[in-house]
Amino acid sequence: xxxxxxxxxxxxxxxxxxxxxxxxxxxxxxxxxxxxxxxxxxxxxxxxxxxxxxxxxxxxxxxxxxxxxxxxxxxxxxxxxxxxxxxxxxxxxxxxxxxxxxxxxxxxxxxxxxxxxxxxxxxxxxxxxxxxxxxxxxxxxxxxxxxxxxxxxxxxxxxxxxxxxxxxxxxxxxxxxxxxxxxxxxxxxxxxxxxxxxxxxxxxxxxxxxxxxxxxxxxxxxxxxxxxxxxxxxxxxxxxxxxxxxxxxxxxxxxxxxxxxxxxxxxxxxxxxxxxxxxxxxxxxxxxxxxxxxxxxxxxxxxxxxxxxxxxxxxxxxxxxxxxxxxxxxxxxxxxxxxxxxxxxxxxxxxxxxxxxxxxxxxxxxxxxxxxxxxxxxxxxxxxxxxxxxxxxxxxxxxxxxxxxxxxxxxxxxxxxxxxxxxxxxxxxxxxxxxxxxxxxxxxxxxxxxxxxxxxxxxxxxxxxxxxxxxxxxxxxxxxxxxxx
Numbered sequence: 001x002x003x004x005x006x007x008x009x010x011x012x013x014x015x016x017x018x019x020x021x022x023x024x025x026x027x028x029x030x031x032x033x034x035x036x037x038x039x040x041x042x043x044x045x046x047x048x049x050x051x052x053x054x055x056x057x058x059x060x061x062x063x064x065x066x067x068x069x070x071x072x073x074x075x076x077x078x079x080x081x082x083x084x085x086x087x088x089x090x091x092x093x094x095x096x097x098x099x100x101x102x103x104x105x106x107x108x109x110x111x112x113x114x115x116x117x118x119x120x121x122x123x124x125x126x127x128x129x130x131x132x133x134x135x136x137x138x139x140x141x142x143x144x145x146x147x148x149x150x151x152x153x154x155x156x157x158x159x160x161x162x163x164x165x166x167x168x169x170x171x172x173x174x175x176x177x178x179x180x181x182x183x184x185x186x187x188x189x190x191x192x193x194x195x196x197x198x199x200x201x202x203x204x205x206x207x208x209x210x211x212x213x214x215x216x217x218x219x220x221x222x223x224x225x226x227x228x229x230x231x232x233x234x235x236x237x238x239x240x241x242x243x244x245x246x247x248x249x250x251x252x253x254x255x256x257x258x259x260x261x262x263x264x265x266x267x268x269x270x271x272x273x274x275x276x277x278x279x280x281x282x283x284x285x286x287x288x289x290x291x292x293x294x295x296x297x298x299x300x301x302x303x304x305x306x307x308x309x310x311x312x313x314x315x316x317x318x319x320x321x322x323x324x325x326x327x328x329x330x331x332x333x334x335x336x337x338x339x340x341x342x343x344x345x346x347x348x349x350x351x352x353x354x355x356x357x358x359x360x361x362x363x364x365x366x367x368x369x370x371x372x373x374x375x376x377x378x379x380x381x382x383x384x385x386x387x388x389x390x391x392x393x394x395x396x397x398x399x400x401x402x403x404x405x406x407x408x409x410x411x412x413x414x415x416x417x418x419x420x421x422x423x424x425x426x427x428x429x430x431x432x433x434x435x436x437x438x439x440x441x442x443x444x445x446x447x448x449x450x451x452x453x454x455x456x457x458x459x460x461x462x463x464x465x466x467x468x469x470x471x472x473x474x475x476x477x478x479x480x481x482x483x484x485x
Contacts, residue, residue, distance in 0.1 A: 023294050023307060025348060026053050027335060028267055029316035034421050035453040037317070037340055039066035041358055045340050046072060048356040050348065055266075055312065057121055059100035067112050068104065075116035075159075076100055078139070080123050080132050087138030090145060097146035105152060114156055117143055122163035122204060124183055127325070136160060137189050144197060157199040160190060161266045164205055164245065167252045172216060173233040174302065177248035178255050191258045200309055203249055204267035207241040207286070208278070209326070217241055219277060224289025236301040242268070242290065243300040250302045262309050269314035272343055274328035276399030284344035287313070291347045320392035320421070328394035339363070339453055362454045369419030369429035370412035372436040377408060383431040384414035391417035395447065402447035412442055413449060420452040 029042070037045070043066045046054060055075035056063060067074055078086065078096070086093045097117075104112040119140045123132035140158050147153045166183055169176045179187045194201060211222040220228035222241045231238040238244045246265070253261050270286040271278040290311075299306045318334040336342055340358025347353070371380055387393070393414050395402040402413055415435050422428035429435035443449045 023297060024053065024310040025291065025294060026055070026310060026312040027316045028055060028312050028314045030057070030319050030322065032319040032321040033317070033338060034320055035455050037358060037361070037453065038455065039063045041340070041361070043067060043070055045358045055116070055118065057118070064104045064112055069110055071109060071113060073113050073115045075118055076114060077118040078120060078143070080120045083120050083123060083132050083135040083139045086142055087135035090142050093139070093142035094146040094149065097143060097150055101147070101152065101156060102150045116157050116159050117147070119143065119158060119160045122161055124166045125163040126165045133186060137186065137193065140193055158197065159199050159202045161202040161204060164203065167249055169248050172214065174244060174247035174251050175233050177251035179252050184256070188256050191253070191256065191261060195258065195261065200262040200264045201253070202264050202266040205242065205245045205265055206268065208270050210241055210245065223282070223285050224293060238301065240289070240293070242293065246308070247300050247302040250300070265308045265311040267312060267314040269333050271329035271332045273332035273401050274394040274397045278329045278332060278399065280343045284346070287346050288352065324394060328397040328400070331392060331394050363451045364420070364424050364454050366439055366451060367424055368438050368442055368449050369415045369435050370438055370442050371408045371415060371434055373408070375434050377434065379432065380408055380411045380434055383434055384411045387414040387418035387431070391421045393417055405444050405447050409444060413447070416442070416449050420450060423452070
């Protein structure tokens with residue numbers, strides 16, 4: 001896989017028609033991973049699970065080629081780093097639209113059915129300060145102009161995925177919701193643009209993060225449990241965290257004069273590892289509650305019988321290269337493990353069942369790197385920390401799936417993570433002589449010692465080693481012949 005395939009998002013979606021309202025449910029597919037599934041394999045996974053929509057955070061040509069002819073609705077994304085140039089240059093926007101939309105677009109069965117262009121990824125997030133603020137609206141306008149010139153404006157909508165911290169409520173109640181003061185002017189400009197072009201407002205919601213940050217939000221309230229203590233806001237009663245967050249946005253939209261704006265929940269999910277209460281069992285409970293709520297079309301107290309246009313679950317696959325600045329759970333949002341194996345059951349409108357796994361996945365050899373117990377292990381912890389600074393050891397976090405494995409099992413986990421990430425090279429299991437390569441799976445209980453996927457990257461490495469070996473063989477043969485004669 002090419003590096004440009006990183007920062008992509010795909011949306012897993014099924015369309016469930018109940019009465020006159022269509023409820024579309026999807027999943028973000030991030031690819032910030034060291035050994036990604038090949039795009040054709042991912043498209044197979046999406047199709048085998050009746051996926052009708054996908055969203056990319058980039059526009060990798062290998063991905064778009066794999067999606068050609070799939071009839072999957074696609075959102076292509078523009079990374080935050082590109083917004084400045086798109087804001088200042090109409091030509092840059094036109095060139096990008098030509099190369100990444102027009103070239104692949106098709107409303108028929110042969111090309112890619114592109115539906116949205118996403119301007120950035122949470123460009124207003126507090127962690128970015130005002131790094132991207134000045135460029136978002138200009139970039140959106142220039143991309144919209146480029147789509148119009150390409151005669152695609154009626155087919156492809158421009159949207160801006162917004163983080164939940166773009167809205168605030170000091171009391172925690174929806175009736176007090178408003179946009180952040182520093183964003184008020186920009187949000188009015190964005191909403192005016194969206195309304196003019198009939199595009200929805202994209203908002204990311206994270207009940208898991210809200211639960212961990214807000215002491216007034218209980219786990220039961222986050223998981224749609226019937227026994228959860230409700231939150232009252234004047235004469236309105238809120239029975240779950242989702243409705244509370246959603247209606248906070250509804251109020252914020254009304255405050256600035258856009259009460260009828262269509263809303264898409266562009267990211268929502270529950271992680272399965274890397275923190276307390278991040279397990280597959282709890283994630284399944286959350287997902288069942290969310291799906292039941294969406295499919296009931298009951299809406300929210302401020303928008304009864306009017307659920308979001310689309311809701312996208314985060315995410316399709318686990319990603320071992322995602323930033324963990326906000327928590328180690330960030331690498332474990334997937335409905336599927338990194339290799340496309342379903343973690344739990346989910347109802348996409350066809351009943352509660354486990355999704356279809358990725359088929360014919362190609363792995364590296366059945367080898368693991370563990371600590372050699374016959375060596376002096378006094379420096380083992382230091383070596384493990386060095387390994388974890390590069391590799392993914394988030395499962396060792398408190399509450400994680402490997403947190404309870406005893407020392408030196410946790411050292412072995414760190415060694416193996418580093419070894420697999422480096423394509424099982426023998427020198428990557430050295431660790432000052434403390435590493436040992438084994439063919440016996442060291443996994444313990446729910447703690448999985450993974451084997452990485454074989455990708456085009458690992459194949460190219462193997463190929464380069466073969467070439468080096470052949471060159472050496474030719475050199476040795478040459479000198480052998482000189483000595484012979």
